[in-house]
Amino acid sequence: MRSAQQRPGAAPADDATSRARIRDAAIRRFGAEGFGVGLRAIAADAGVSPALVLHHFGSKEGLRRACDEHVLAVIAEVKARSVTAAGPEMVMTQMAEIEQYAPLVAYQLRSVLAGGEMAKALLEDFMASARTWVADGVAAGTLRPSRDEEARVRYLTLSGYGGILGWMALDPPEDFGDLGPWLRRYMEGVGLPIMELFTEGLFTDRRMLDAYLSYVSDPPADEAQRSA
């Protein structure tokens, strides 16, 4: 049904070059099973010998670098041509986009889990998007200003993305090839609490915030000691 279609980094297209087939197979395997997976499995998926993988990419490390680059490139490309609508529809639009690139998303999640430079690059990328989105919202008057915009952008990005990772641990995707149902479960599970928290907050009064602010501006004895 979709066999003839050209989805970047997705199902194997028989007409692609071996190099691309290997890379796409690697992205799928790495995404589904983590970076511990062997070259033999990847080679088998791509329908080539293990030696050819090394011939094209030099080493496993080189293969991973190629996957990283390709994933980042596709993300940049998708981002460049996506119309960033504001409002709840945006989320749904992006959802549809995401489902289309399931292997990329899985690879991405694994990369953040694994840490390292790729994780930083991805998170910095998401933070950049969030920075724009928040700044626009504040300018338009739909989002409250913060006492520290950069810290808020960082927190929103990390907790949002990290929340997905936590959800993945609690409810692992059954099929990494089709993350759709899993993403839908996630959205349904966190939608209400997010909307509530972002609209109404959690505390009934300002005491905790005020306590924190005075704590920071005038730290108690043993904290002052440390910086002395």
Add this chain to the structure above:
Amino acid sequence: MRSAQQRPGAAPADDATSRARIRDAAIRRFGAEGFGVGLRAIAADAGVSPALVLHHFGSKEGLRRACDEHVLAVIAEVKARSVTAAGPEMVMTQMAEIEQYAPLVAYQLRSVLAGGEMAKALLEDFMASARTWVADGVAAGTLRPSRDEEARVRYLTLSGYGGILGWMALDPPEDFGDLGPWLRRYMEGVGLPIMELFTEGLFTDRRMLDAYLSYVSDPPADEAQRSA
């Protein structure tokens, strides 16, 4: 200075049984480098032969199970005797506790990253604590009630814990043996945005929440189609 002290799962106490020494060495290695680490390294840390590790735990899998059990047991023990103070001091108190059990915390973070049953057990555990904390807060009138308390507890736990994982990817601890400075950086980095968000929310009006609620109670056509 601390050599004679008895910190569960912490620095090697020469008087402990080999079995315990191996297990503690494993917790430290697994926590610092992940579960890919070899038995040889663990055996060397514990000052025993690799064969003895297998003798005591049967397999690497068995060793990991023993580590899991021990970590869960220590967490339960600490939790049981901790006085759960309400307010910002609670966080600070728990911080001090956490620093004391750095190897356990690192192991825990790795476990959640790795997924599997241990990750579920840990997250369920944290959710149980959060459930109590939130229920008490709502009863005391310091926390707002939610339209779905369970979903909120889940979201707060996952995003909170996941935020730490994300932070770890962005700013990896330099020394897993002493997570103190790293945890302090994290707390300083997220303290203000959390207090702001929990007190004031993010949106300036209720439109997003209302849109979401009406979306859920009366889904558009293609969503209704799916459930038909």
Add this chain to the structure above:
DNA sequence: GTCTATATAATGATAGAC
């Protein structure tokens, strides 16, 4: 309980034919 020595399987990587 603890060791040395070893079995066995899998890994990433190389050499060289085609």
Add this chain to the structure above:
DNA sequence: GTCTATCATTATATAGAC
């Protein structure tokens, strides 16, 4: 470009002496 055959290394795990 692509393969087969193989190497060197490392991994977990076992056997058996002490």
